[in-house]
Amino acid sequence: MFLRNFWYAAALRDEVGRQPLARTILGEPVLFYRKLDGSVAALEDRCSHRRVSLSKGRLVEDKVQCGYHGIMFDANGVCVSIPGQDTIPPQGHIKAFPVVERDGFVWIWPGDRAGAERGKLPDYSLCASPNYAGRTDRMRIDADYLLSIDNIMDLSHIAYVHQAYANDVAAAIRPTVKTDGATVTATRAMKDIENPPLYRRVIGTGHVDRVQELRFTPAGHLQLYVTIRGAGVDAPTLNVFYFSQLTPETARSHHTFFGVYRDFDIDNAEMTKLMGDQTVITVSEDKAVIEDQQRNWDQDGADRRMIDIAVDRGPLEARRLIRRLYEGERQDTAVAAAE
Amino acid sequence: MFLRNFWYAAALRDEVGRQPLARTILGEPVLFYRKLDGSVAALEDRCSHRRVSLSKGRLVEDKVQCGYHGIMFDANGVCVSIPGQDTIPPQGHIKAFPVVERDGFVWIWPGDRAGAERGKLPDYSLCASPNYAGRTDRMRIDADYLLSIDNIMDLSHIAYVHQAYANDVAAAIRPTVKTDGATVTATRAMKDIENPPLYRRVIGTGHVDRVQELRFTPAGHLQLYVTIRGAGVDAPTLNVFYFSQLTPETARSHHTFFGVYRDFDIDNAEMTKLMGDQTVITVSEDKAVIEDQQRNWDQDGADRRMIDIAVDRGPLEARRLIRRLYEGERQDTAVAAAE
């Protein structure tokens, strides 16, 4: 159940250079490379002649040349030369994807080109803000991206999947979940709780008030804004921004781009490393659970008896929203086809 | 063609402890663990919530807690707590299997719970007898368990698959095969033959009389009672008990629990090791042949021309018995469904 008319993170800025990068996005093989002016191109990773992967070819200035028979395509997918002949058949051109770079990410738009407006880019300006410090990483997860959404939208799993990191208090607190337009928000406020291990290293072992506001925005943006306030009038407030961006690879796998950014102690590289590494461990633990789940679902086939429980409210709202948008896209496609 | 209403060896005693053990039995994922009183529990290895493997969770006294959202099940599969809510839906419970421990094995009953009587347990008391010494091992074989039954029920294969261990005389002797109720017995008596290599180490190189009585009892018990008598009136008689218990894992794989026990020189640990190691080699040689056969059958598909030969009598009788019991179980299920 892919939503196509959205911007998706396709790569971290540094992954794309003059060496062609092959990556499958929403089931489509895509080739990324950086043009001489520094901007990024994204093309269908198939030569129109015999479907060899263009990513195994080579760049010639801003063009990519197929490594098999030397056919050349420009950054718009236009076939500009075929060795051995002077004419280019119209079917020789390949698909180019709208692509932009912002906030450290390379963004791709797999849907109808007409809708690819820059204004629809999701906001990750905190990742590029001078007031925040942090790190972004990437991982592949061998499971439907919806399982990752289920995972993150229910923070109660933290107490069990991430035991070392969790505190028992949080597990017992039911979040307030509400859907507002195309955003599902789950909020948990914890008053006068023991400071969880990670923050202890930052603001000591005293009790704190903590608010977690988790926002899901299609397709695949999970943003967790955490506010920790020491339990006292003059206590400092810390802001931490966690996120996972899920980009489907196939129906059974997805890329996740995830990071943690903070607005305190921002010159402390060791703290950046500590929190970044901790987040990699967290995502790895989630990955293990989700991949087990996917294997079980595949293995058990249609016989998948399941129950919903109270903590599923967030995940279920998110799935409802995705389903609604998906039906909308299908309808749009049907209308477009009828016109 | 699984027979469900039988006890199956699921694990060796020492495999089951306070660390959850995951094992697939007759196509079903099962979780085994030992309760605080030392008895064994066997549960469906799926959380009723999102089908994560419970074996990846943790034990809390006699309960198992899912590692994803903390849902807890007791040793009877009853869902006893769901974090974040007070009620337990009836669909929240999971399947528990009848399970007992005897003669060094953990036995599971995958069929109708009503029939799981202790009296139906197969007899492996020799493995626990103070008059016998020996060892049991376990192996996975990537083939239908019926191919292992074919293999063992025709001892003529020994001369070819286990050349180092075999003697040529035996290969030429056709066994007497008879089916009596739910047991197929194949007997070969050899008079005044050269002592096969293994026993030479025990009772010298002289000629011996040897009787092999091989019994197949569903589902999957192959017991070989060997009697070796030195060729003379006062010659000693040695008894050796070989067995393989086959427990289907999937339609294309099975577990085998096998061992060799003897009633002579029982304090000789070196002899136990020697005969145990020899049996591991033997089963490994069989595994290689059977897995080749399974690969060929899979690859050749429906086009599987085959002939039956004289030595197949034992295997064919065993397959006939299994087929009869299988049809019986299907009929019982149909009757139960109709009632």
Add this chain to the structure above:
Amino acid sequence: MFLRNFWYAAALRDEVGRQPLARTILGEPVLFYRKLDGSVAALEDRCSHRRVSLSKGRLVEDKVQCGYHGIMFDANGVCVSIPGQDTIPPQGHIKAFPVVERDGFVWIWPGDRAGAERGKLPDYSLCASPNYAGRTDRMRIDADYLLSIDNIMDLSHIAYVHQAYANDVAAAIRPTVKTDGATVTATRAMKDIENPPLYRRVIGTGHVDRVQELRFTPAGHLQLYVTIRGAGVDAPTLNVFYFSQLTPETARSHHTFFGVYRDFDIDNAEMTKLMGDQTVITVSEDKAVIEDQQRNWDQDGADRRMIDIAVDRGPLEARRLIRRLYEGERQDTAVAAAE
């Protein structure tokens, strides 16, 4: 799309000895071995009893004995003994394939036995000629053999796939392609060109005239005759013979037997090694491209938009010829079935 009524290279001479060799040819498992008189036998690699691979058995003089129950077959596939019984059922025999050895290759005929005439053997006498020196190698390629035919029949790929070896002039020259009976010939003549790197080592850096005559003969013979003449009246002429013989393994894989032989400097073992090693590199480079192509075709499924271009004339003629012969074989089979 296998053509069955043709001789195929199945093995290099030295691959077949007294150790059974298993190889899949046109989807059929075949066992090769050398008889005591030095001639080669090729049998269906399945025991007629339980379909175990005979190649895992052992040779007894000119017979092969199944490693499972000792059933024995002669070099004609006749079942000559079944331990434990005196009679041999007619279904006990297995298929034997016509097989001959010539020019360093073991040739098999997978089709109707009646047509397996020695006169139809392809001509690789240059490989055995005292006037030529060279080397033959073997490789497995995980792709339909037709993709290798496409690859070789269009020599324009050399400039891109084998850059180190290629010269730019050649890429621009369109070959003359003609089909004559059951042979497609593609000829490229290059006048007064820079000597390509490989030959430079042999006849210096001066300009040369070069003629490449590439012949495709079903099923799977690609023979490239290269003539290099120094640009002058008295300049010497070098002859180089490259070939690839493609033998389908499955619908998605094939064996290639390839080599390079020359008529100059034939006592120079270092030159033989140099040219042989270069050819191995060349075929490895082709293998990488073709396997990428096969993976893409498999992954993209039916949605395989492709265009034909000018340089495809050779490949397309070759495919047309194969298609015609294939339809002929199907018709013959239908007629034979109707008679």
